Every structure is written in structure tokens, then in C-alpha cells.
Amino acid sequence: MEISQSTSKPVPSTFRRLMAVCYRHMTTYNRNFFTNSFGVVLEPLIFFMAVGWGLASAIGSIDGVPYLVFLVPGQIMTSVVYSVAFETSYGTYFRLEMDHNYDSMMVTPLGVSDIFWGELLYVGVRAAFFSTIPLVIFGVWGLILSPWAVLVPLVCFFTAIAIGSLGLFANRLVKSLNQFNFFVSGLIAPLLFFSGTLFPIDKIPKAVAFVMAWMPLYPSINLCRMLTTGHFQPELWVTLVYVVLVPWPLGYLGVKCIRPKLIK
Amino acid sequence: MPVDLSPEALEKGETMIQAKQLVKNYDAFRAVDGVDFDVQKGECFGFLGPNGAGKSTLMKMVYCFSPRSAGELSIFGLDPDLKPAEIKNRIGVVAQTDNLDEQVSVIQNLEIYAGYFGLSRRETKNKIQSLLGFMALEAKSKARIKELSGGLKRRLVIARALLNDPEILILDEPTTGLDPQVRHLIWAKLRELKGQGVTLLLTTHYMEEAHELCDRLLVMDKGKVLDSGKPRDLVQKSMPPYVLELPATLQKNLGALPTAVHMEAHGDKLFLYSTSPDVLEKVAVSLSGEFRIRTTGLEDLFLKLTGRDLHDSD
Structure with missing residues (x-):
């Protein structure tokens, strides 16, 4: 084995560094692909069958569409959000405090920004990928009414980055693994239930609805609903801008927050 | 500078x-x-x-x-x-x-x-x-x-x-x-x-x-x-080249030590240092038991410099 002692080794570009981090997560995730993806794909379907056979027939239609059609975007988003929220809360905590994977990344040309932006992009891409599976199944089921639905994975990409950033915040705050309960049950669960997943947001008290409308989930679900039903609302453009732009400052703050956990 | x-x-x-x-x-x-x-x-x-x-x-x-x-x-x-x-x-x-x-x-x-x-x-x-x-x-x-x-x-x-x-x-x-x-x-x-x-x-x-x-x-x-x-x-610069290690219990059996021998007691051991192996040899044969004279090394230096007490582990 020869060590070549040339000093002209260029530092990899930011793009390559981010891709290298994504590759790392993809490789480790794919090793247990079936186990890891089982829940992400199956849960929304099980929920749907239960509701479809039971609840939907009793409810009829909401906002001018059959209840099952109304439910589709929320269900796709729910599985995305849970998988991302777990990845950047518990998953990141394990990599940070237990397996010390980040320590081995930090002694390469990667820096804190590369590591965590890479992670956020990875969860974004993964979310987009996994959203296509229920999307296809619901399409075959006849619950997708508009071809605009092909853009749903893109919405999932942006939403995953926003939610993933919240996981990074949570990592800054927790002192033990158990404390992620506050994050998952105290933030993610209410966010999911009150963001127009199961019923329109105007059915909840005005003050709560106002807050929820500006949290980083309702706009995503609202936008997905416009895309899957083809019923575009007047707030389309505001929603679109929100969904596309908000993840980036959130990501910036998330990465900033987690920095001191790694560099001491 | x-x-x-x-x-x-x-x-x-x-x-x-x-x-x-x-x-x-x-x-x-x-x-x-x-x-x-x-x-x-x-x-x-x-x-x-x-x-x-x-x-x-x-x-x-x-x-x-x-x-x-x-x-x-x-x-x-x-x-x-x-x-x-x-x-x-x-x-x-x-x-x-x-x-x-x-x-x-x-x-x-x-x-x-x-x-x-x-x-x-x-x-x-x-x-x-x-x-x-x-x-x-x-x-x-x-x-x-x-x-x-x-x-x-x-x-x-x-x-x-x-x-x-x-x-x-x-x-x-x-x-x-x-x-x-x-x-x-x-x-x-x-x-x-x-x-x-x-x-x-x-x-x-x-x-x-x-x-x-x-x-x-x-x-x-x-x-x-x-x-x-x-x-x-x-x-070399901070240790005599030879050392004789003895159990501390033998201290009472030692007579007057030659001036060329420097003794340190640490824990349950005595360390007798000298520039001459012959001087240490004489001390060793005056005691009953097998004692080996060895050259000093980094371990001795390390223990001398950092003290022989136990350190809190990190």
C-alpha cells in the first residue's frame, strides 16, 4: 500500500459533501430497508381501510369532496411527518450521544453545517420518495382527483426539512432520550391532529386555528389537498410561498442550535 | 523570539x-x-x-x-x-x-x-x-x-x-x-x-x-x-540507569544503604535506584529472596514525573 504524498488534494465542494452525508444515511437506512419502511407505507393504508370501511360512510362528504378524498393528503403527510420527526429526534440523538457517528464525520472535511444540512436534505428526499407509494395506491383506489397530485412528493420534501429542523431544536433541549416524549407527544402529535388532517381547520376554535395555520404543517396539507382534489383556493400562492420558503430559515436555526452539542 | x-x-x-x-x-x-x-x-x-x-x-x-x-x-x-x-x-x-x-x-x-x-x-x-x-x-x-x-x-x-x-x-x-x-x-x-x-x-x-x-x-x-x-x-537525564524493586515489608530488613543508592517508597513497594548494578546487587544478596535488578525505563520516568498516586480516570 502506498500513501501518495501529494499536497494538491482539493477540498470536496459543498455539493459533494452534502451528497456524501445523504449517501451515508441512505446506505445505513437501506441495510434494513424492509424493516424501516414497513410502518411508513403500511400505517396510512391500515388507517385508511379502517376509516374507509367504517367512518367514511357515516360522514359522507366534507368541503364538497367525499371524506376519503378529503383524508388523502393528511394521511400521506402524517406518515411523512412521523418518520422524519423520529429520524431527527431519536435518530439524531443516537448518532450524537450513543454511536458518535458525527464525531467520525467531523474529522473529515465535513463541518457541522454539512452534516446537518445533509441530514435535512436526506430526510426531505426520503419523505418525497415514501410519499409516492401511498400516492400511487390512493390513485389506483380512485381517491386522487387531479393530475396536479404528482407535485405532492415535492411538498413532502419541503415539509420534511421544516419538521426535521424541529427535531434538531429538540436535540438541543433534551437532557435524556425520554424527554423526546415532550417533542413527539407535545408538539408533533397536536400539530398533526389540528392541521386539517381529519377535519377542516375551521371546525376548531378560531385562536387555535389561527396558530395552526401558521405552523409548518397546515400549509403543506392544505397545498397537498389542492393538488390531490384540484380545488385550488384563493390562498394558493401564499401557501405555496410559505411551504417553499419556511424550511430554509428553520433549517438554519436548527443547525445553529445543534452546533454546540457537537463542538465543545 | x-x-x-x-x-x-x-x-x-x-x-x-x-x-x-x-x-x-x-x-x-x-x-x-x-x-x-x-x-x-x-x-x-x-x-x-x-x-x-x-x-x-x-x-x-x-x-x-x-x-x-x-x-x-x-x-x-x-x-x-x-x-x-x-x-x-x-x-x-x-x-x-x-x-x-x-x-x-x-x-x-x-x-x-x-x-x-x-x-x-x-x-x-x-x-x-x-x-x-x-x-x-x-x-x-x-x-x-x-x-x-x-x-x-x-x-x-x-x-x-x-x-x-x-x-x-x-x-x-x-x-x-x-x-x-x-x-x-x-x-x-x-x-x-x-x-x-x-x-x-x-x-x-x-x-x-x-x-x-x-x-x-x-x-x-x-x-x-x-x-x-x-x-x-x-x-537518562532524570533517572539513574538501574533499579531494584522490593516489597515495602522488607524495609526493616535493610541495613544502612550505600550512599550511591537512592530509595523511594511508593505504595507497597520500595524502589532503590543507582548508577551501579553492583551496588544494588550487594543490597539484593543481603536480603533473603529473589530480587531482580533491571534497567530503568519510561515507566519509571513516567511514574516519577506524574507521581505514583492513583489518578482519577477520565
Whole structure:
């Protein structure tokens, strides 16, 4: 084995560094692909069958569409959000405090920004990928009414980055693994239930609805609903801008927050 | 005289690492307290010290993981606070813990890591082949990390640190907890790398390791430098060359000691030092029992410098 002692080794570009981090997560995730993806794909379907056979027939239609059609975007988003929220809360905590994977990344040309932006992009891409599976199944089921639905994975990409950033915040705050309960049950669960997943947001008290409308989930679900039903609302453009732009400052703050956990 | 840390000056003297009055504070605790050292190209430079001496902290500062609190530090003439990616692109690090990606195979671990250095697919493939051969890991290339023994993991971590053809290889206690076979294999490999011009920086608390590998040593305790120099010189300048170790219970049986003998009592042992083995021999035969006179080594120096009391482990 020869060590070549040339000093002209260029530092990899930011793009390559981010891709290298994504590759790392993809490789480790794919090793247990079936186990890891089982829940992400199956849960929304099980929920749907239960509701479809039971609840939907009793409810009829909401906002001018059959209840099952109304439910589709929320269900796709729910599985995305849970998988991302777990990845950047518990998953990141394990990599940070237990397996010390980040320590081995930090002694390469990667820096804190590369590591965590890479992670956020990875969860974004993964979310987009996994959203296509229920999307296809619901399409075959006849619950997708508009071809605009092909853009749903893109919405999932942006939403995953926003939610993933919240996981990074949570990592800054927790002192033990158990404390992620506050994050998952105290933030993610209410966010999911009150963001127009199961019923329109105007059915909840005005003050709560106002807050929820500006949290980083309702706009995503609202936008997905416009895309899957083809019923575009007047707030389309505001929603679109929100969904596309908000993840980036959130990501910036998330990465900033987690920095001191790694560099001491 | 102020130290010229410009890249041109360092290039001339081939100084790879230079530290002046380096300090690291963790809140109120000072882990590294005004350390000076320089590492020249192609040498093996060792940090010797008990647990908690500040060796690992010092290493972390060199490999740009831990920002310094005060003092000057340059690696390849570059400031780690300003050019971490450039520095890290040219060094290899074997940290104290293995930090491997446990879920995936040996080869995948190397592929992932090569990506961090931006190696192309072809470079990665060739490099991995030669490194698996170098560290004798070919048979395990498809094994998952969970299936590897501690020694195999360590070999893999060293292979991983060589993926980018580092100019400096930094090893933090590379053989702690390994069996003698693996330890000797690793030492042989490190000597081979040194022969190829790789500069080695290592920490250890094994005297044997320091003696086997290091051209120069820096003995540390409690964040401070106690002494530095070539291993043999260090021992010679501060220790008599011979020592007789006795159980402390024999102290009452000892008569008046010759003036050429210096005695120290530590724990349950007596250490009799002298420049002459004959003088110690006479003391030994006056006692009943088998006592061996040996030459003093790094271990004696280490214990003398850092004290023979137990240190809190870190």
C-alpha cells in the first residue's frame, strides 16, 4: 500500500459533501430497508381501510369532496411527518450521544453545517420518495382527483426539512432520550391532529386555528389537498410561498442550535 | 523570539504542527494549560500521560474538532479555526472510540467515509482494495461491524483514516484494550507508514508503545508539559540507569544503604535506584529472596514525573 504524498488534494465542494452525508444515511437506512419502511407505507393504508370501511360512510362528504378524498393528503403527510420527526429526534440523538457517528464525520472535511444540512436534505428526499407509494395506491383506489397530485412528493420534501429542523431544536433541549416524549407527544402529535388532517381547520376554535395555520404543517396539507382534489383556493400562492420558503430559515436555526452539542 | 508561523517558514523547516502556549478551558476546568510543541515532517511524536492529562483534548484541537481557548496553533501553517476543511482534508484521525457505522459492512463503511473526502468511485474502489490488503481485512470485507472483534474494528478504523492519503496520521490511544498480537501488527503498520513519510502523532499511556514508535515524546499531566525529548534521553537525564524493586515489608530488613543508592517508597513497594548494578546487587544478596535488578525505563520516568498516586480516570 502506498500513501501518495501529494499536497494538491482539493477540498470536496459543498455539493459533494452534502451528497456524501445523504449517501451515508441512505446506505445505513437501506441495510434494513424492509424493516424501516414497513410502518411508513403500511400505517396510512391500515388507517385508511379502517376509516374507509367504517367512518367514511357515516360522514359522507366534507368541503364538497367525499371524506376519503378529503383524508388523502393528511394521511400521506402524517406518515411523512412521523418518520422524519423520529429520524431527527431519536435518530439524531443516537448518532450524537450513543454511536458518535458525527464525531467520525467531523474529522473529515465535513463541518457541522454539512452534516446537518445533509441530514435535512436526506430526510426531505426520503419523505418525497415514501410519499409516492401511498400516492400511487390512493390513485389506483380512485381517491386522487387531479393530475396536479404528482407535485405532492415535492411538498413532502419541503415539509420534511421544516419538521426535521424541529427535531434538531429538540436535540438541543433534551437532557435524556425520554424527554423526546415532550417533542413527539407535545408538539408533533397536536400539530398533526389540528392541521386539517381529519377535519377542516375551521371546525376548531378560531385562536387555535389561527396558530395552526401558521405552523409548518397546515400549509403543506392544505397545498397537498389542492393538488390531490384540484380545488385550488384563493390562498394558493401564499401557501405555496410559505411551504417553499419556511424550511430554509428553520433549517438554519436548527443547525445553529445543534452546533454546540457537537463542538465543545 | 516570536515564532514565524507563515506557510513559507514552515515549509522550509518542514514543521507540520506548531503549538505555542496552547490552552483549552471547559467552563472553569482547564484541560490544557499552556502547552508548547512542534512536530516535524516524517517523525513520530508521542504524548504520554495518565488518564485526564489532557492528551485527547490536545489531539482534538489539532484535528480541528475542539476550538482552542488561547494560544497559537498551526497545522501545515494553517489556522484550525480558519481553515478546518483544508487541514482535515490532509490528515487522518484514529479517535479513541471507533465510531463506525454499525449497521453496514466493512466495505460500506469505507465507501461512506471516502465520500466525505470527495474521492471518485474509481479512486474509492482502488484505495479500499489496497487498504483492506494493508490492514489484512480482505476476508472480512463483507462482514457487518457487529461481527468484528475489537482488534478488527481498530484495524478498520486505521484503514479508514488512510483513505485520503493523509500527510499526518493522528492516533488517540490506538492500541488500548487490544491483545498483544494486534498491538504488534498495528505497530508494524505504523512503522511502515512512517517509512513512507507519513508524520505520526499519537497519545498513549503504554510505555512500551511510546518506546517502540516515538522519536520524540512529550510527557503531560494535568494539562501541563512535564518534560519532552527523545525517549532514551528523557530517561537518562532524570533517572539513574538501574533499579531494584522490593516489597515495602522488607524495609526493616535493610541495613544502612550505600550512599550511591537512592530509595523511594511508593505504595507497597520500595524502589532503590543507582548508577551501579553492583551496588544494588550487594543490597539484593543481603536480603533473603529473589530480587531482580533491571534497567530503568519510561515507566519509571513516567511514574516519577506524574507521581505514583492513583489518578482519577477520565
